[in-house]
Amino acid sequence: MEKSEQERRDPVCGMNLTGLLETFEEKIDGEAFYFCSEPCAKRFKTDPKKFQGDPMIHLHDLWKVFHDGSVTTEVLRAINVHIWKGDFTVIIGASGSGKSTLLNMIGMLDRPSSGGLFFEGRDIAATSDDDRTILRSSKFGFVFQQYNLIPWLTAYDNVLLPRVFAEAKGDMSREHIEKHFSDIGLGERMNHRPTELSGGEQQRVAILRALANDPEVIIGDEPTGNLDSTTGNKILDMLIKLNKEEGRTLIIVTHDVDIAKNADQVIVIKDGKTIPSHARHTKIYAE
Amino acid sequence: MLKDFLLLVLKGIRYRPMRSWLTVIGIVIGIMLVVIILALSSGVKNVINQQLQMFGSDLLIILPGKETSIVTGLLGGQKFTYNDIMDLEKLPGVKSVAPFDVGSMNADFKGEKKSVLVHSSRWDKMSALFLESRGTRMAEGVWPTDEGANEVVLGYLAGKSLFKNSARVGDEIIVQSKRFRVAGILQRTGEQTDDNSFYMSWDMFHMISGVNPGVVTAMLRMQPGENINLVTRQIRFQLEKQTEVTDFTILTPEKTTAIVGSIVQIVELVLVIIAFVSLVVGAVGIMNTMYTSVLERTKQIGIMKAVGASRDSIMSLFLIESGIIGLVGGVFGILLGLAVSYGISVAAMNFGAPSLFSFVSIDYFELVVILIITFITGVLSGLFPARAASRLEPAEALRYE
Numbered sequence: 116m117e118k119s120e121q122e123r124r125d126p127v128c129g130m131n132l133t134g135l136l137e138t139f140e141e142k143i144d145g146e147a148f149y150f151c152s153e154p155c156a157k158r159f160k161t162d163p164k165k166f167q168g169d170p171m172i173h174l175h176d177l178w179k180v181f182h183d184g185s186v187t188t189e190v191l192r193a194i195n196v197h198i199w200k201g202d203f204t205v206i207i208g209a210s211g212s213g214k215s216t217l218l219n220m221i222g223m224l225d226r227p228s229s230g231g232l233f234f235e236g237r238d239i240a241a242t243s244d245d246d247r248t249i250l251r252s253s254k255f256g257f258v259f260q261q262y263n264l265i266p267w268l269t270a271y272d273n274v275l276l277p278r279v280f281a282e283a284k285g286d287m288s289r290e291h292i293e294k295h296f297s298d299i300g301l302g303e304r305m306n307h308r309p310t311e312l313s314g315g316e317q318q319r320v321a322i323l324r325a326l327a328n329d330p331e332v333i334i335g336d337e338p339t340g341n342l343d344s345t346t347g348n349k350i351l352d353m354l355i356k357l358n359k360e361e362g363r364t365l366i367i368v369t370h371d372v373d374i375a376k377n378a379d380q381v382i383v384i385k386d387g388k389t390i391p392s393h394a395r396h397t398k399i400y401a402e
Numbered sequence: 403m404l405k406d407f408l409l410l411v412l413k414g415i416r417y418r419p420m421r422s423w424l425t426v427i428g429i430v431i432g433i434m435l436v437v438i439i440l441a442l443s444s445g446v447k448n449v450i451n452q453q454l455q456m457f458g459s460d461l462l463i464i465l466p467g468k469e470t471s472i473v474t475g476l477l478g479g480q481k482f483t484y485n486d487i488m489d490l491e492k493l494p495g496v497k498s499v500a501p502f503d504v505g506s507m508n509a510d511f512k513g514e515k516k517s518v519l520v521h522s523s524r525w526d527k528m529s530a531l532f533l534e535s536r537g538t539r540m541a542e543g544v545w546p547t548d549e550g551a552n553e554v555v556l557g558y559l560a561g562k563s564l565f566k567n568s569a570r571v572g573d574e575i576i577v578q579s580k581r582f583r584v585a586g587i588l589q590r591t592g593e594q595t596d597d598n599s600f601y602m603s604w605d606m607f608h609m610i611s612g613v614n615p616g617v618v619t620a621m622l623r624m625q626p627g628e629n630i631n632l633v634t635r636q637i638r639f640q641l642e643k644q645t646e647v648t649d650f651t652i653l654t655p656e657k658t659t660a661i662v663g664s665i666v667q668i669v670e671l672v673l674v675i676i677a678f679v680s681l682v683v684g685a686v687g688i689m690n691t692m693y694t695s696v697l698e699r700t701k702q703i704g705i706m707k708a709v710g711a712s713r714d715s716i717m718s719l720f721l722i723e724s725g726i727i728g729l730v731g732g733v734f735g736i737l738l739g740l741a742v743s744y745g746i747s748v749a750a751m752n753f754g755a756p757s758l759f760s761f762v763s764i765d766y767f768e769l770v771v772i773l774i775i776t777f778i779t780g781v782l783s784g785l786f787p788a789r790a791a792s793r794l795e796p797a798e799a800l801r802y803e
Contacts, residue, residue, distance in 0.1 A: 224708055225797035245712050252710025263705045267417030279406040280710040324709065
């Protein structure tokens with residue numbers, strides 16, 4: 116497993132360790148492994164076999180460059196990230212750091228300019244639009260900061276929207292959905308349009324919609340960003356429950372350092388690059 | 403899947419009723435014009451066919467002037483002599499000949515003065531022509547028999563509505579300062595000019611008009627079962643011997659139909675071009691709306707793509723929407739077009755031109771074709787905007803505010 120200095124990568128978080136002043140070395144069964152930080156090394160030891168396999172999502176030297184006339188902006192620069200199945204990952208960074216763009220790459224909402232993007236071992240960076248659509252609709256559920264409900268559809272129709280475009284998966288009978296609405300306290304609001312719902316209510320509807328296709332991965336782009344702290348916490352609890360109790364992989368982009376406390380992995384991004392280690396740099400970021 | 407798409411689109415259309423209806427109205431106006439034009443052109447065809455049928459298949463019309471310039475011939479003032487035309491009656495295969503002269507004269511009825519068109523022939527020729535070729539009888543009174551009497555016959559409208567007071571048999575009417583007695587009023591023939599005309603004996607007409615006597619038009623009826631080409635050749639041979647009129651035309655029913663047909667074709671072509679242009683205008687309207695709609699809904703396209711809509715799905719949604727707009731525009735356009743045509747046909751009837759706008763004669767197959775065309779126009783108009791919408795990357799669309 117030992118690799119040359121140039122190719123050395125953290126098997127847990129995927130970070131390229133080349134040029135890092137401080138790396139952690141662990142010897143397991145006589146084999147040397149290198150990590151960006153102590154927490155990564157600790158995690159590795161919990162299940163070395165798993166972390167030597169393929170992560171669910173793998174970004175490999177991924178770049179995203181935007182061109183606007185003669186202006187070129189490198190939003191993501193040589194990003195290396197591993198996301199493991201069932202993990203709760205938090206992507207944290209300041210405004211304009213590239214965290215939402217990174218999330219769009221992970222959720223296949225955008226294409227990288229270069230580099231590798233793998234889902235369950237399959238390279239999807241250059242795959243066709245239709246293949247990405249199928250993968251996206253069957254594996255991913257999205258929750259956005261702006262809720263992004265379709266304004267002309269009722270809450271009920273919004274939840275059913277993914278089913279219009281994809282094959283049915285799981286029970287989507289009206290009774291079943293009604294029960295879900297009741298469970299999140301919106302039993303009486305099913306036939307309301309988004310404009311007739313509060314922010315928190317809209318976000319709960321958006322979460323139900325994200326679950327419509329029973330996805331393995333839930334992606335939240337600042338899902339609590341537009342909500343007051345009480346409502347935000349409730350929404351966050353709902354999402355974390357989906358991760359902890361149902362085992363769905365949860366990836367959230369946020370400004371909020373507190374959210375990172377419950378995460379299995381924290382990716383800190385600054386000026387389009389990930390910063391090594393989680394807890395350590397989360398602290399730096401907070402400071 | 404299609405049902406779900408349709409429902410989704412309908413909900414979207416209902417959410418923006420104003421914009422949707424305005425686009426529909428663009429199509430409605432275009433299609434309404436097309437339907438009115440169809441009604442008019444089929445009405446014109448009907449009127450012409452009715453007129454042609456009235457004359458029957460055994461009637462030949464002889465006119466001065468070349469075939470290619472009949473109107474110039476008529477305006478040129480050339481006339482056949484009465485005797486040259488009446489001699490045609492002696493040809494084998496010819497049943498009867500009615501010579502006609504025409505002129506505009508001043509008429510005065512109960513102090514009201516009007517300029518009227520006066521046709522003249524021999525009374526027996528006129529009565530036979532009206533009865534045999536059109537089945538037109540007297541509505542009131544009888545045909546006069548005395549060629550020298552001061553008597554006049556009025557067309558139906560000339561008697562009923564040309565003057566403020568309706569004329570009656572026995573009334574006195576002054577034509578070119580000479581007193582005439584109304585001997586009869588004809589039934590309606592359906593032909594505007596004939597219904598508004600006066601009819602006078604040959605001798606009286608030439609006495610008061612002061613124009614050179616002569617035949618402007620001759621109506622020639624063949625014996626039943628005669629070979630039309632043979633009879634026409636004989637007439638031509640005979641008329642070429644006379645010297646008054648150098649060029650003349652013999653209109654057979656087929657020839658008349660062909661001439662009229664070619665005029666109708668030109669009229670139809672012009673109308674079709676107008677209809678096409680109005681459809682194009684409607685299509686540009688749909689395209690404009692769909693492009694605006696794509697821009698307005700860029701973010702929603704992003705949402706739909708995020709939750710699993712493929713390129714084809716987005717494309718289908720927009721095409722269904724533009725197709726529906728086209729179709730609804732087509733349906734309302736046709737209904738409105740029919741209503742307006744009906745209104746005009748009723749008005750035209752009151753003005754004495756029945757069936758000019760033939761509401762009932764519209765071919766329903768044409769309407770179905772119009773509906774299909776509007777749907778296709780709608781779909782095609784939505785094609786480019788839909789393509790643009792479907793090609794957006796979800797993230798790019800979601801960023802759009």
